[in-house]
Amino acid sequence: MPERLAETLVDLWTPLIILWITLPTCAYMAPMNQPHTLTTGSPLGLSRQSEELRILNRSKRGWVWNQMFVLEEFSGPEPILVGRLHTDLDPGSKKIKYILSGDGAGTIFQINDITGDIHAIKRLDREEKAEYTLTAQAVDWETNKPLEPPSEFIIKVQDINDNAPEFLNGPYHATVPEMSILGTSVTNVTATDADDPVYGNSAKLVYSILEGQPYFSIEPETAIIKTALPNMDREAKEEYLVVIQAKDMGGHSGGLSGTTTLTVTLTDVNDNPPKFAQSLYHFSVPEDVVLGTAIGRVKANDQDIGENAQSSYDIIDGDGTALFEITSDAQAQDGVIRLRKPLDFETKKSYTLKVEAANIHIDPRFSGRGPFKDTATVKIVVEDADEPPVFSSPTYLLEVHENAALNSVIGQVTARDPDITSSPIRFSIDRHTDLERQFNVNADDGKITLATPLDRELSVWHNITIIATEIRNHSQISRVPVAIKVLDVNDNAPEFAAEYEAFLCENGKPGQVIQTVSAMDKDDPKNGHYFLYSLLPEMVNNPNFTIKKNEDNSLSILAKHNGFSRQKQEVYLLPIVISDSGNPPLSSTSTLTIRVCGCSNDGVVQSCNVEAYVLPIGLSMGALIAILACIILLLVIVVLFVTLRRHKNEPLIIKDDEDVRENIIRYDDEGGGEEDTEAFDIATLQNPDGINGFLPRWGMPTERWEERNAIQTGCV
Structure with a gap:
């Protein structure tokens, strides 16, 4: 690392030295062993006339440069000199003091207040902070009065190639369909470099593949990864590891580099047909197997995966196409052979089927390779089983007249043992269907006879069940429904x-x-x-x-x-x-x-x-109605009278010693004798609730009594 840093510094400073030497004289630059110099004009506080005279005598004023540069990551035994502040008002009498403020003043950058020299006292990192804005000012040493206004300048941290490229999102994963053509795009990757992209080639990246040839290639500048071989087969190799390198400095010697990995997975396409594991399958099945039962399974293997490996199965030929069917099991990817119709060992003992497996999803790009299907032969052997008796008909309909004689034969059912042994059969009636025991069946020949008289007017239909049982194996039984219709005879008079x-x-x-x-x-x-x-x-x-x-x-x-x-x-x-x-x-x-x-x-x-x-002569219907109205009126008056008497608390019951044992009767006609004394009952006089009641005279017609009562009350 120190050797690389030294090489970097040499490469960096060499063009800077040439630049400083060739700078025009209007922009002053210190030699290589001198710091950058910022020169200012006259101090503040001079008179306007003196200032104008000074301007006429001086061709340029103000700061010569407004920025300085310092190399990042530079470290030495002593602080590095960044530059020098200088004003043209400084005669060298050391009466001027330079003051530095702003970003990093006093902590990162330090100034000599007499000479104006600025030093970096800490190691700088451009990637952490690229530039610092500071303020320079010249003041009088004794009075601290500003000689001229403060001015800002920038110290820029100069980049060196100290950061290697990084793949922030790695490692990467990508997929590409198998059998892709040459140059098919797989994916692209991107690396980042923290160095300054506008200065030199420190951040200029070039991409290359370190591992993964000859299967893949990468474009050096865009990092687009493509297939380098055509028709890669997933069934041969499904996954590839590619190592990608990004190198800065444009890929030249001395540049820094970073690497990442890319895992490329070939996705499946339907480029393989199904293939049966064997060309001939053998299965055995008992003849009494239940319909819908699975007889056996056949499987066609496919090197593809997922939906590309899905196959449908069909029976395309054979002598058992009507008895068997095949369905596809999507989970196990095999074909299930099932029974559609009953088997009979005595009729046919074996069957041959030709089954086919064909891909469901066909890729048209590979259809020219041939049919994506395969066939196999299936042999099915029927095994003998002890079967229950078989009736000659699934149902029976019998008719009998309601006046049929007892024990007369109504009809007959027949059954046989379908097995080769042919066991004898016994017949019986399921008594749950004939609770009244109206019928019998002959156990040997199945003839049904009448046990009790029938009456069509009570029940027209009788439904019974006949049971057939093998004598040699009582567990083998069969049942058949028998409907008996009772026919009418004329046995009821209208x-x-x-x-x-x-x-x-x-x-x-x-x-x-x-x-x-x-x-x-x-x-x-x-x-x-x-x-x-x-x-x-x-x-x-x-x-x-x-x-x-x-x-x-x-x-x-x-x-x-x-x-x-x-x-x-x-x-x-x-x-x-x-x-x-x-x-x-x-x-x-x-x-x-x-x-x-x-x-x-x-x-x-x-x-x-x-x-x-029979009404009295001369009494019309109107008279009867009038009499009835009078009676009702009389009853209402009596009820009111009783009610008023009760309100006055006057007892109506006569004590025993005051009983009046006589009836007061008024007649407007003659005759009657003792019969008239029974018009009222003495008990009525003793019962307030019955004061208005009366008993009609014994032997007198009701109509006559009502007429007489109406005459007495004055209603007629």
């Missing part, structure tokens, strides 16, 4: 669809429809119901009513004449015979009740009660 009650108006007209009735039948004939209606033979010549069949399978009852009277006959019963169209036909007799009623002129029924019809 009847009225509802409880009908007809009303006949006294003022009705002959031929008027009294009632329309319909019938129902619990049976279900194929062509629908058709009913026949008739009267009993002894009622065919009924003088009062007749019947008429309607097109909608209903029946209308008509009156033959008018002049019906409730007094003469209040209710008529009309038996009607209803027959169905079954084979053989069934019939029943339903009776229709017909009541004779009083109706309005427009045919609205008002009353069908005979007692309401």
Whole structure:
């Protein structure tokens, strides 16, 4: 390091010496062994006339230079002389004192106040501070009065090449696709140099590769790194270490340098096809394997990675394309062969498949290398297994008439053992599906018989399950559903669809429809119901009513004449015979009740009660309403009377010794005798709450009593 610093100082000072010698005389410069000199004009405090005379006598005034230079990193046994302050007012009488202030004055720079010499007392670093601004002033030694205004000047720290280039962001990482062409840009790196970039070549950098050839190259000035070999293969080598150097001084001898590393990774491209690990695969599978089960796996290896190694698998040929399928496992990158349809060892014992693996993502740059796919052969051997019985049909539909005899055969199920051994089969009914035990099955031949009578009107369908079990291996069982439909027979007679009650108006007209009735039948004939209606033979010549069949399978009852009277006959019963169209036909007799009623002129029924019809002669409906109103009014008056009596606290109950055992009765008519004494009860007089109550006379019609009560109260 000392030798390099000495060489640097020699290289630096040599041009400075030549520069100082050749400077023009108007800009004064001290020789090599003299410091820089700053010269000033006349001192302050002279008269204006003297100042003007001095100006005329002197061709130049003021500071000759306004800056000085000091070399950085210079160290010696004594402080280094930077320069000298001098004013042309100084006659050498030592009556002038020089003062220095500003950046570093007294700490970094020291001045001789008599001679004006400025020394650097500390070692300077341009990279820490490049220049210092100071103020120079000449004052009178005795009075300290300024001889002229203060002036600023700059001391610049002169750079030497003392800083090596640095890669601040290193080490570096970069990627480039494999198989890239020559000169493909990889990345660029940048170094920094703390030296002065405008002075000399201390900060002029040149880049080079120390390690990494012949794969990569670098541009000396821009530091752009490029591939130096074409078609580098990631599968051969994936990662490269490149050592990069930056050297200052333009790369010349004596310059400082710094290094960094760059790791270049080749990224994958799809330049390799998949390849099966073997050309022939063998798998075995039991014939009773569940659908969707994985039979085996095949794998095609690909030297690429990531999505470039992804392959899809397909079955492209073979005699088992309908029974097997292959799917791609994205995680394991292999093909999974699965069963699509059931196998049967007794039918076919082996299958051959041709499978293909093809890349999913094809790079068109390498498509000319050939197809990015591969094929392999798969042999699948079917192994025999003990299979459960197989029914001749997956479901059975049986029909039976509801009047079928017990133990009659309804139908039959059949099953067989598909294995070569062909075990005998036993049949049974799953009683969870036949809780009432209405059916039986023959254990040997599978014939289903009727155990209990059936009624279609209770249940049309019966669903049972038949179980087939191998005799040699009871664990091998099969089940089959059996649906039994109960067919209808004509075993129910028709009847009225509802409880009908007809009303006949006294003022009705002959031929008027009294009632329309319909019938129902619990049976279900194929062509629908058709009913026949008739009267009993002894009622065919009924003088009062007749019947008429309607097109909608209903029946209308008509009156033959008018002049019906409730007094003469209040209710008529009309038996009607209803027959169905079954084979053989069934019939029943339903009776229709017909009541004779009083109706309005427009045919609205008002009353069908005979007692309401038998009223006293001359008492109209208006009179009845008036009587009812009077009764209500009387009840209201009695309630008010009782209420007022209670407010006056007058007891209405008569003591025992004061009981009056007699009834006071007033009659406006004669007769009645002892019956009239029962019009009132003595208990009523003793019960305030029942003071207004009364009992009707025994044996007297209600209407008559109400009339008499109305006469007594004056309402009539």
